[in-house]
Amino acid sequence: MTEKVVVLGAGTGGLVAANLLVSHGYDVTLVEKKDYHLFQPGMLWIAFQGHDPSKYMRRVDTLVKPGVNLLKDTVESIDLNERTVKLESGKTLDYDKLIIALGVSYDYDSVPGHRQLWETYGDYFSGPEHAQRLWKHVSSLREGKLVLAAADPLYKCPPAPHKAAFLSSYTLKKMGRKDKVEVILALPFIHAYPSETMAKIVEPKLEEAGVTVMTMFTVESIDVENKKIYSMEGEELEYDVAAVIPINKGPQIEITPDSVKDEDGFIKVNKYTLEVEGFDDVYAIGDCNNTPTSKTGVTAHLGAEVVVDRILGYDAKFTGRTNCPIVANGTATFVISSYEHPVIPVKFSKFKRMLEDLFIAAYWSSLRDPEKWRSVFKAYFEATDPTKLGESGW
Amino acid sequence: MSEKIVVDARGTACPGPITKLVRAYRQAKNGDIIEVLATDPGFKPDVQAWVKRTGNELVELTEENGVIKAVIKVTAKK
Numbered sequence: 291m292t293e294k295v296v297v298l299g300a301g302t303g304g305l306v307a308a309n310l311l312v313s314h315g316y317d318v319t320l321v322e323k324k325d326y327h328l329f330q331p332g333m334l335w336i337a338f339q340g341h342d343p344s345k346y347m348r349r350v351d352t353l354v355k356p357g358v359n360l361l362k363d364t365v366e367s368i369d370l371n372e373r374t375v376k377l378e379s380g381k382t383l384d385y386d387k388l389i390i391a392l393g394v395s396y397d398y399d400s401v402p403g404h405r406q407l408w409e410t411y412g413d414y415f416s417g418p419e420h421a422q423r424l425w426k427h428v429s430s431l432r433e434g435k436l437v438l439a440a441a442d443p444l445y446k447c448p449p450a451p452h453k454a455a456f457l458s459s460y461t462l463k464k465m466g467r468k469d470k471v472e473v474i475l476a477l478p479f480i481h482a483y484p485s486e487t488m489a490k491i492v493e494p495k496l497e498e499a500g501v502t503v504m505t506m507f508t509v510e511s512i513d514v515e516n517k518k519i520y521s522m523e524g525e526e527l528e529y530d531v532a533a534v535i536p537i538n539k540g541p542q543i544e545i546t547p548d549s550v551k552d553e554d555g556f557i558k559v560n561k562y563t564l565e566v567e568g569f570d571d572v573y574a575i576g577d578c579n580n581t582p583t584s585k586t587g588v589t590a591h592l593g594a595e596v597v598v599d600r601i602l603g604y605d606a607k608f609t610g611r612t613n614c615p616i617v618a619n620g621t622a623t624f625v626i627s628s629y630e631h632p633v634i635p636v637k638f639s640k641f642k643r644m645l646e647d648l649f650i651a652a653y654w655s656s657l658r659d660p661e662k663w664r665s666v667f668k669a670y671f672e673a674t675d676p677t678k679l680g681e682s683g684w
Numbered sequence: 685m686s687e688k689i690v691v692d693a694r695g696t697a698c699p700g701p702i703t704k705l706v707r708a709y710r711q712a713k714n715g716d717i718i719e720v721l722a723t724d725p726g727f728k729p730d731v732q733a734w735v736k737r738t739g740n741e742l743v744e745l746t747e748e749n750g751v752i753k754a755v756i757k758v759t760a761k762k
Contacts, residue, residue: 442706442707442710443702443703443706443707444703444707478702478703478706479702480702480730480733480734484700484702484703485700485726486726486730505737506733506734506737506738508706508710510710522706522709522710522738523737523738524738524739524760524762561695582693582695629695632724632726
């Protein structure tokens with residue numbers, strides 16, 4: 291009998307898992323509430339360089355292989371004991387294997403003033419329409435301060451605010467406003483980047499771009515009337531336009547048993563097998579799980595491959611590998627680490643920018659036809675394995 | 685009532701143990717104790733820098749068998 295796999299969420303992880311499994315002959319049902327898949331880093335280019343959102347969106351039904359049963363629906367609850375998934379439409383699905391790939395949810399209400407700030411200026415995390423709102427404010431800022439901050443150190447894509455700082459400073463330069471608008475990057479970390487190794491490489495680039503860096507600044511409250519942001523560490527910042535990364539939490543769905551969620555709603559998994567704690571027929575991949583690694587598309591993609599291999603019967607293990615790109619004026623670098631090895635020093639280069647542009651160009655294809663890209667990515671990840679590159683880096 | 689909050693950040697890759705400390709700090713109140721366990725060697729200077737900036741009290745910073753233990757008394761919350 292064909293094994294029935296239900297995949298929840300058509301983000302990077304969900305699409306890769308569903309498309310790989312269907313090509314291995316599994317009976318795959320993919321549940322997604324939205325019509326469009328968004329290439330999330332695209333929000334940076336929408337918000338800070340005015341790109342058109344359509345460039346970064348594709349209809350989900352064009353990204354699934356024939357044979358995948360795509361359901362447009364919202365997940366309401368999951369019962370891991372009963373092996374059922376309840377959907378908003380009233381439908382109930384049962385499964386032999388379940389893959390949860392529901393991403394994060396955003397909390398704009400725990401930080402006073404945050405919702406009002408977000409409604410006013412938008413941000414580059416919550417969706418293309420909000421990124422467009424931010425672009426309106428950034429592109430019309432004639433003078434003053436553009437503040438890029440975070441409400442919590444645990445957010446998707448650790449270098450996102452750094453990319454935001456680079457992209458906005460280039461835009462302002464192009465508009466001839468570089469001397470009139472100060473870009474301030476204020477983040478919770480001890481150094482300019484979470485990892486000190488990469489901070490040493492990124493900080494001079496930020497300086498070169500004219501970005502003011504503030505460390506140990508975690509947003510505690512926002513006074514929208516007086517345009518001030520206060521930090522948990524006891525400091526304050528004035529702004530003219532500000533984007534604050536929201537607190538990231540696990541998916542807002544009911545799961546039985548509740549004990550598989552941690553205090554922030556992230557789903558507790560074995561960090562190597564990605565099996566949900568206590569259930570060998572359920573996996574959680576990508577941003578929604580509690581693995582101690584960065585929340586990025588790359589980790590979701592690699593996690594999906596591991597889970598598919600495990601369903602096929604191989605003893606595959608997730609390595610916690612990150613490959614977070616940081617782009618700056620014609621160059622790029624990657625933040626490379628794994629469970630086995632902390633972040634290694636990787637310098638900015640034009641060659642790495644070319645690689646990143648290739649990865650972006652391959653994005654849609656890598657979702658729909660992940661099997662075609664496996665050998666390419668495998669070679670890349672083996673060649674850039676942090677345990678092999680070591681302290682001398684790349 | 686003061687509480688003791690234990691943060692286990694052992695084996696945490698990027699973005700690292702300081703993330704967990706900052707998150708615990710948001711929930712904490714003056715008088716609470718935050719105990720962080722970490723294996724990332726960078727955590728030692730990081731926690732010292734964090735305590736200096738925030739004005740909280742570093743009660744203990746030790747390393748045993750590759751595990752760094754930092755005990756912080758929360759004193760600087762507004």
